[in-house]
Amino acid sequence: MPPAPLQRHIHVACAIIEHGGLVLAARRGEAMSMPLVWEFPGGKIEAGETPRQCLRRELMEELGIAISVGAALEPVTHDYPSFTVTLYPFVCTMERGEITLHEHAAIAWLAPEALPSLEWAAADGPILENYLGQRR
Numbered sequence: 001m002p003p004a005p006l007q008r009h010i011h012v013a014c015a016i017i018e019h020g021g022l023v024l025a026a027r028r029g030e031a032m033s034m035p036l037v038w039e040f041p042g043g044k045i046e047a048g049e050t051p052r053q054c055l056r057r058e059l060m061e062e063l064g065i066a067i068s069v070g071a072a073l074e075p076v077t078h079d080y081p082s083f084t085v086t087l088y089p090f091v092c093t094m095e096r097g098e099i100t101l102h103e104h105a106a107i108a109w110l111a112p113e114a115l116p117s118l119e120w121a122a123a124d125g126p127i128l129e130n131y132l133g134q135r136r
């Protein structure tokens with residue numbers, strides 16, 4: 001049998017935005033792939049773009065805010081049934097702008113320890129663990 005073809009592998013930057021001791025979670029919209037699960041806002045890194053540039057672009061596009069991108073957390077790779085994703089998380093702060101939902105169904109500001117109570121995209125489990133672990 002011929003080897004199975006490698007599945008699509010995407011590279012996604014995502015923002016853990018801290019504000020006043022809370023963290024921003026965003027619920028994916030009905031029209032997005034993987035609808036209604038919670039995620040850290042962000043998106044696919046485009047050719048010629050650094051993950052940090054990608055995040056500043058995506059946060060302006062998706063939520064209408066300018067962010068300052070801080071420390072990088074460990075990247076996480078996850079195999080979904082039809083594609084593989086590597087997530088590049090960064091701890092961020094808001095610089096200016098008011099949040100407007102252009103794609104997401106909802107946002108929530110949660111205390112860090114309350115984040116695991118949401119239904120997250122499957123790839124995000126290790127990000128939550130790493131983020132909560134490095135705060136201890």
Ligand SMILES: Nc1nc2c([nH]c(=O)n2[C@@H]2O[C@H](COP(=O)(O)OP(=O)(O)OP(=O)(O)O)[C@@H](O)[C@H]2O)c(=O)[nH]1
Binds near residue numbers: 039
């Ligand atoms: N932004 C973000 N994406 C995540 C997270 N976790 C996770 O599995 N993903 C997946 O990474 C991909 C991000 O791509 P995206 O948001 O730019 O694109 P999309 O799939 O909505 O758009 P598309 O349908 O045009 O491909 C999605 O498949 C999303 O489900 C996360 O915490 N943040």
